[in-house]
Amino acid sequence: MSQAEPQQLYAAREPVFPKKVYGNFRNLKWVIMVVTLGIYYVTPWIRWDRGPSLPDQAVLLDLANRRFYFFWIEIWPHEFYFIAGLLVMAGLGLFLFTSALGRVWCGYTCPQTVWTDLFILVERWIEGDRNARLRLHRQKKWDLRKARLRLGKWATWLLIAMATGGAWVFYFADAPTLFVDLFTLNAHPIAYTTVAILTGTTFFFGGFAREQICIYACPWPRIQAAMTDEDTLTVAYREWRGEPRKHSEAVKAGEPQGDCIDCMACVNVCPMGIDIRNGQQMECITCALCIDACDEVMEKIGKPRGLIDYMAFTDEERERAGKPPKPIWQHVFRPRTILYTSLWSLVGVALVVALFIRSDIDMTVAPVRNPTYVTMSDGSIRNTYEIRLRNKHGEARPFVLSVAGDPALSVEIEGADGQTVMVPADTALPVRAYVVAPGGSVPAQSDRVEFRFWVEDDMSGDRAYKDTVFNGKES
Amino acid sequence: MAKQPEKKKDEVETTGHSWDGIEEYNNPLPRWWVWIFYATIIWGVGYTIAYPAWPGINQATSGLLNWSTRENVADEIESFSERNAPKNTELEEVELASFVEEETDSELYSYARSSGAALYQTWCAQCHGSGAAGGVGYPNLQDDDWLWGGTIEDIHTTIRVGVRNPETDEDYERVSEMPAFGADELLGEEEIEQVVNYVMSMSGEPRDASLVEAGEEVYLDNCASCHGDDGEGDTFQGAPNLADAIWLYGGDYETIRETVWNSRYGNMPQWQDRLSDAQMRALAIYVHQLGGGE
Structure with missing residues (x-):
């Protein structure tokens, strides 16, 4: 082991001051920002009429009553597989997009990217573009102007952050009511805590942590390395066209200069603070702003666009050999992406089918095993069943319970008059049912007899069934 | 990937460590990372001061906040008892027979039933079984056969004075004895x-x-x-x-x-000294609705 010199194991963050940029990708990112933020802030306020006893919020995660409302769809806890299915689809969707287009999720739609973009926009409005911000950063003395600009920026960030945290809680309770409650100090402490935490994280992540969240905190960039391959489109620099760049040793030595004029436009606009000309790197979120910046410069100096471009690694060899790159569809349609698409569609179709075949009434049956049967005084054998009757309608319905499979069996509901029970609106009602076989009948003398419970909604005629067993007294 | 990033190879310093010619890059962590590390140490020390932490001979240090799970449970039990008190008063005053017909969906009834279920598992399950199916000599409470009557009042009385277990002159309501016809030579x-x-x-x-x-x-x-x-x-x-x-x-x-x-002389303890009337009433209601109540 050689004698090590004293050195720093920790480094201070190098601040990034992204410069304003114009171009197609920048415009696309503006559109995506407006759409995603719009969905986020507006959705809780959309109303949806579900009748008098159910909430009228279109999208509502009603944790207290264990219901998830999504427009015309209502999910009960036992239907959680819908959520699981949607998560599987989200995962497969990410795989698909990452294997075809690289880190598009990171570069365009990730909340961290969108809110950081918004915060940088505010920063630019208040403090000016890159150079003005750099000057302000280097100015050590806190004069009135610096204080005004900094406080103005932080206050605006804080407002956005509070609106972000505030919008989140509206997904879990009636938005108009909670909105009033929040301001009149009547909301639940959990609501205030949630708003406070999300305000804090938004303010800190979007304003100060920024690219460090992607580099140090987020696991997804690391997983994505396994999702990309040599056909994946990523943002890359056509080094064979740009090099040797101006100001390089080679050019100074007299070699002909490449297309890169070393103007640093691509570096100045990068929100991650990297130089794309160093090749694909872990920090790059492929936001494509360097493409816009470089294209602008290339047009000005009369060179073809695309010195920095969306490109796959396989194209590099072809282009170096002077051949044209493969058409984009050849990169996108590959066995891998087709497999992801098929799996994604398969899960999606299964979910839609499951959504349409699920019934509005339902039941679960749990035979009581302690004891398995009871002998009654007239010699008949009785089994007990814990049954949950689910009424998904927005009104109370009379449910009729019956048994089929053996004519000797009859059923009665504890506490009810016979076989009919009113199930309140949107409720799973637990009832105890007794199934009786007369003494001497086949079920009474058999170890196990299979039979079927039927439940019928007396108003709509909808039916559901569950198969179960009757335990007799073996003689 | 086809192309390894060429970047930084020249820029990144090595730590200077070298093992059999293998060198180590120095990619420094962000400075705030180490601050978080220090913050967790400070937090950890503070935590052991505020909460029970360091083991002693007899017990651990109790911490400045005097936090204890046992006290939490005791507080919780007390708060539940306080909240249940009005329900218990109501239960002691209600006419038990009224539960048979129309009152079975009342809140009081469902309170009595769940409270009775918990009491049953504590005091009754030892003999009558956790599923109330009884056993030899211990009546099955789910069937429709009742030695001393199966209305809620009958069951309540049986729980109150027990069976063949009188302690004062007043609780002879459940006392009887069958002669031992053979042992006492009453019959051949x-x-x-x-x-x-x-x-x-x-x-x-x-x-x-x-x-x-x-x-x-x-x-x-x-x-x-x-x-x-x-x-x-x-x-x-x-x-x-x-x-x-x-x-x-x-x-x-x-x-x-x-x-x-x-003859047989099956008996059951009387519960009036151990349970409150509200508890015995809750038990009677619970047992009554097990499937055989009259």
Whole structure:
């Protein structure tokens, strides 16, 4: 082991001051920002009429009553597989997009990217573009102007952050009511805590942590390395066209200069603070702003666009050999992406089918095993069943319970008059049912007899069934 | 990937460490990372001061906040008892019979039922079983056969004074005794054999049909005063129904003969000294709705 010199194991963050940029990708990112933020802030306020006893919020995660409302769809806890299915689809969707287009999720739609973009926009409005911000950063003395600009920026960030945290809680309770409650100090402490935490994280992540969240905190960039391959489109620099760049040793030595004029436009606009000309790197979120910046410069100096471009690694060899790159569809349609698409569609179709075949009434049956049967005084054998009757309608319905499979069996509901029970609106009602076989009948003398419970909604005629067993007294 | 990033290879310093020629890059962590590390140390020290942490000879340090799980549980129990107090008062004043007909969906009823279920598992399950199916000598509470009556009031009285367990002059409501016909030589062996066959014939098949007729005479002379002319029993004195399909001790010849010979003296503790009236009422309501209540 050689004698090590004293050195720093920790480094201070190098601040990034992204410069304003114009171009197609920048415009696309503006559109995506407006759409995603719009969905986020507006959705809780959309109303949806579900009748008098159910909430009228279109999208509502009603944790207290264990219901998830999504427009015309209502999910009960036992239907959680819908959520699981949607998560599987989200995962497969990410795989698909990452294997075809690289880190598009990171570069365009990730909340961290969108809110950081918004915060940088505010920063630019208040403090000016890159150079003005750099000057302000280097100015050590806190004069009135610096204080005004900094406080103005932080206050605006804080407002956005509070609106972000505030919008989140509206997904879990009636938005108009909670909105009033929040301001009149009547909301639940959990609501205030949630708003406070999300305000804090938004303010800190979007304003100060920024690219460090992607580099140090987020696991997804690391997983994505396994999702990309040599056909994946990523943002890359056509080094064979740009090099040797101006100001390089080679050019100074007299070699002909490449297309890169070393103007640093691509570096100045990068929100991650990297130089794309160093090749694909872990920090790059492929936001494509360097493409816009470089294209602008290339047009000005009369060179073809695309010195920095969306490109796959396989194209590099072809282009170096002077051949044209493969058409984009050849990169996108590959066995891998087709497999992801098929799996994604398969899960999606299964979910839609499951959504349409699920019934509005339902039941679960749990035979009581302690004891398995009871002998009654007239010699008949009785089994007990814990049954949950689910009424998904927005009104109370009379449910009729019956048994089929053996004519000797009859059923009665504890506490009810016979076989009919009113199930309140949107409720799973637990009832105890007794199934009786007369003494001497086949079920009474058999170890196990299979039979079927039927439940019928007396108003709509909808039916559901569950198969179960009757335990007799073996003689 | 096809192209390895060429970047930074020249820029990144090595730590200077070298093992068999293998060198280590120095990619420094962000400075705030190490601050978080220091912050967790400070937090950890503060935590051990605020909360119980360091073990001592007899017990751990109690911490500045005096936090304790036992106290939390005690507080919680107390707060639940306080909240239940009005319900218990209501339960002590309500007419028990009113629950049979229309009141079964009231909040009080459902409170009594769940409270009774918890009490049952604590005090009753040892003999009557956690599923209330009973056992030999311990009545099944799910069936429709009741020694001392199956209305909520009857069950409440049975729980209150127990069975054959009087402690004062007032709680003789559940006391009775069957004579030991054989052991006390009230009947001869032959008569007992006859009457056992007759009793068996009331609900099923006798072992020896030729003895049934003689047994009926013995029965009417010795047993009918309590068990009834047709063996229907008498809940007023806890005399079991002999004509139904349910046997507390067993319905085979040997067991019935032993019952007649030695008698039985099954008993149950009285609960009025251990449980509050609200608790006994909750238990009565719970047992009543197990499937056989009258």
